Amino acid sequence: MRLSQAFIPTLKETPAEAQIASHRLMLRAGLVRQMSAGIYAWLPAGLRVLDRIANIVRDEQDRVGAQEVLMPTIQSADLWRESGRYEDYGKEMLRITDRHERELLYGPTNEEMITAIFRADVKSYKSLPQCLYHIQWKFRDEVRPRFGVMRGREFLMKDAYSFDISYDDAVLSYRKMMLAYMRTFARLGVRAIPMVADTGPIGGNLSHEFIILAPTGESQVFYDKAFEEIDITENAFHHDDPADLERFYQSMTTPYAATEEKHDEAAFAAIPEDRKREGRGIEVGHIFYFGTKYTKAMGVTVAGPDGKELTPEMGSYGIGVSRLVGALIEAHHDDAGIIWSDSVAPWAAAILNLKAGDAACDKICEELYAALGRDALYDDRSDRPGAKFADADLMGMPWQIIVGPRGAANGLVELKRRATGERFEVSPAEALAKVKR
RNA sequence: CGGGGUGUGGCGCAGUCUGGUAGCGCGCGUGUUUUGGGUACAUGAGGUCGUCGGUUCGAAUCCGGCCACCCCGACCA
Numbered sequence: 001m002r003l004s005q006a007f008i009p010t011l012k013e014t015p016a017e018a019q020i021a022s023h024r025l026m027l028r029a030g031l032v033r034q035m036s037a038g039i040y041a042w043l044p045a046g047l048r049v050l051d052r053i054a055n056i057v058r059d060e061q062d063r064v065g066a067q068e069v070l071m072p073t074i075q076s077a078d079l080w081r082e083s084g085r086y087e088d089y090g091k092e093m094l095r096i097t098d099r100h101e102r103e104l105l106y107g108p109t110n111e112e113m114i115t116a117i118f119r120a121d122v123k124s125y126k127s128l129p130q131c132l133y134h135i136q137w138k139f140r141d142e143v144r145p146r147f148g149v150m151r152g153r154e155f156l157m158k159d160a161y162s163f164d165i166s167y168d169d170a171v172l173s174y175r176k177m178m179l180a181y182m183r184t185f186a187r188l189g190v191r192a193i194p195m196v197a198d199t200g201p202i203g204g205n206l207s208h209e210f211i212i213l214a215p216t217g218e219s220q221v222f223y224d225k226a227f228e229e230i231d232i233t234e235n236a237f238h239h240d241d242p243a244d245l246e247r248f249y250q251s252m253t254t255p256y257a258a259t260e261e262k263h264d265e266a267a268f269a270a271i272p273e274d275r276k277r278e279g280r281g282i283e284v285g286h287i288f289y290f291g292t293k294y295t296k297a298m299g300v301t302v303a304g305p306d307g308k309e310l311t312p313e314m315g316s317y318g319i320g321v322s323r324l325v326g327a328l329i330e331a332h333h334d335d336a337g338i339i340w341s342d343s344v345a346p347w348a349a350a351i352l353n354l355k356a357g358d359a360a361c362d363k364i365c366e367e368l369y370a371a372l373g374r375d376a377l378y379d380d381r382s383d384r385p386g387a388k389f390a391d392a393d394l395m396g397m398p399w400q401i402i403v404g405p406r407g408a409a410n411g412l413v414e415l416k417r418r419a420t421g422e423r424f425e426v427s428p429a430e431a432l433a434k435v436k437r
Numbered sequence: 438c439g440g441g442g443u444g445u446g447g448c449g450c451a452g453u454c455u456g457g458u459a460g461c462g463c464g465c466g467u468g469u470u471u472u473g474g475g476u477a478c479a480u481g482a483g484g485u486c487g488u489c490g491g492u493u494c495g496a497a498u499c500c501g502g503c504c505a506c507c508c509c510g511a512c513c514a
Contacts, residue, residue: 012463012475013449017507037506091438092513109514142513143438150514157514209514286514320514354473386474393474404473414473 001044001347002369003379003391008045010391020216022329023148025338029395031325038145038153045395046325048346050156053188053324054135056343057158060184064176064239066131066160071113073137077103079112083297092140106139111294111316114161118312119300125165125310128302129173133160135321147218150282150326160317165304167291170313174206174289175245177317178252181210181285182232188324189341190284190331193227195257197286206289206315211259214330217280222268224255225275282327289315332419338396339419342437347377349399349435350392354385360408364428368401368413371432393418399435401428 008030017034018024026032031046042050058068074096080086086105094106107113114132122130135158145153162173178194185192194208211221230251237248256271258264259281268276292311294300301309320327332339342348349372353365369378377397379388385404392400402414407425415424415431426434 009447011448015448016443016450019508034506138514140513144508144510144512146508155514159514283514318514323514352473358472384472384474384476386472386476389474391475402473406473 001374001377003377004381006377007043008377008395009043010394018148020147020150020330021333022150022216022326025329025333025394026148026326029338032149034148036153038142038151040149040152040154040322045346049325049340049344050322052344052346053328054156054158054321056187057184057319057321058135060180060187061133061158061160063183064131064180066133066177066180068134069117069132070134071107071110071117071136073107073139074104075107075110075113077105079116080105082116083112083294085112092142094139094141107136108138108140109316109318110134110136110159111161111314112298115294115298115300115314118161118163119295119298122163122302122312124303125305128312129162129164129169131160131162131173131177133158133317148326149322150330152322155320156322158319158321162315162317163295163312164314165302165310165312167313170289170291170315171206172242172245174287174315175249176239177287177315178208179232179237179239179245179248181287181317181319182252184319185210185212185284186232187343188328189343190328191228192284193221193223193257193281194252194287195221195223195259195281196253196262197259197288198261199288208287209259209283210285210287210319211281212284212327212331213279214282214327215280216330217282219281219283220260220263221258221279221281222260222263223257223277224271225277226251226255227257228277282323282330283320284324284327285317285319287315287317289313333396336390337394340396340398342398345396345398347397348372348375348437349377349401350395350397351376351378352385352388352392352400352402353378353380354388354402354404356380356382358405358408361403361405364403364408364411364413368403368428368432372435375437399431401431401435 010030011028014024015027018027030043032040032042035041077086093108096104096106098104137154138157139154142153145151164170164173190212192210192212195211197207197209199207237244256267291313294314295312301311304310329338351365351368353361355361369376396418398418400416402416407413412425413428413431415426415434
């Protein structure tokens with residue numbers, strides 16, 4: 001993308017309504033614009049990030065065998081009456097009436113709908129297990145939206161739903177999804193820690209929140225340093241091997257980790273002093289086993305091996321995709337702006353032409369831009385270098401290829417790593433090799 | 438939903454107390470200048486002062502209703 005033609009409205013000053021870093025930076029870097037309280041329009045750069053995050057989530061869901069579907073945003077009130085939640089849900093649910101006076105709602109979640117879809121077509125235990133997910137916009141009419149995209153009313157969420165014929169199988173599904181989540185967050189460039197969450201009336205301990213660490217996090221969290229030492233990406237665990245899943249689950253649940261609500265002072269005190277960790281965290285995912293709550297209420301059964309009817313066991317698994325955009329920024333930014341990871345950055349690199357119009361600079365920039373194609377943001381504006389540096393730092397592309405008249409005369413460019421500030425004088429070819437993703 | 442606050446050009450703000458028909462900085466357009474960390478000068482465009490009503494010769498300013506947005510708390514992916 002040529003910056004001179006791009007719709008990336010950056011701001012030098014911070015709009016008054018933005019309080020936290022990620023909100024300020026998302027507005028300043030031209031990622032989003034607020035349309036109503038808690039409702040945002042995604043501009044080109046922001047949408048690219050949102051899509052990249054969604055694609056990593058999708059990739060890891062597919063990898064553990066979940067299948068993608070797409071359910072509607074609008075649902076029928078009747079469906080929710082089947083589970084009894086239409087009355088229970090309260091004012092957070094946006095209720096709508098159509099021209100025929102039929103009661104509809106803008107979905108805050110999809111347990112009822114996925115259960116109805118499953119019920120219609122799955123009749124035998126042989127079809128299980130199943131795990132279906134979708135990535136869709138949801139709406140919860142929060143009393144007080146805030147923190148920009150981190151706590152909006154409309155938000156993009158991945159939610160998966162598992163169906164199994166027994167509790168034991170449901171536990172496998174749960175653990176498999178936990179592994180997929182750990183892989184997902186690692187790829188997004190953040191450290192996520194699963195912490196035991198409240199299971200409400202269902203009971204048991206099969207509910208975990210995934211917390212990523214950021215100084216401006218919403219809640220205080222406590223954990224064992226062990227979580228910093230586990231490398232999920234090295235393929236130590238296979239998701240189809242129950243023994244591996246067991247080992248993985250133990251490694252995730254044995255060391256201490258808790259949010260302030262579930263914090264146990266005594267248990268935390270027992271951790272050796274040098275292993276104690278305490279910080280702020282943002283919840284970006286939640287997994288939950290809830291058994292037959294919906295299948296029972298909605299009369300879902302399948303034929304078992306012995307011909308008798310079975311009620312499938314369910315779990316649901318959410319990742320806040322749009323929230324993650326804000327959360328990733330909270331975790332990785334500095335005074336100058338955003339610091340994107342290579343995996344989610346809207347563009348792999350920014351090419352800064354420090355002297356647009358200079359033959360040598362133009363030539364090198366055009367060649368770099370042609371080689372990188374859609375993965376580069378080319379600052380071809382005729383602005384001063386200072387403005388270009390400031391905008392590139394603000395927008396946070398992981399690499400900046402700085403092309404100025406001094407180096408260009410010798411056929412050299414400067415490669416800057418946004419995260420560390422390191423700079424290297426290299427040939428354009430070397431820069432390309434470093435930057436390609 | 439309780440408490441507090443704000444609405445004035447794209448953004449940040451002053452002007453409101455004490456009524457006389459709107460101003461500053463940034464940004465934007467044009468020209469010159471500058472060219473490795475938001476250059477300087479000149480010039481120009483852009484505002485029914487959130488909205489409806491009232492008071493007044495006259496309302497951004499005073500009074501009332503409404504709307505929107507923000508902050509603290511409770512709640513939440």
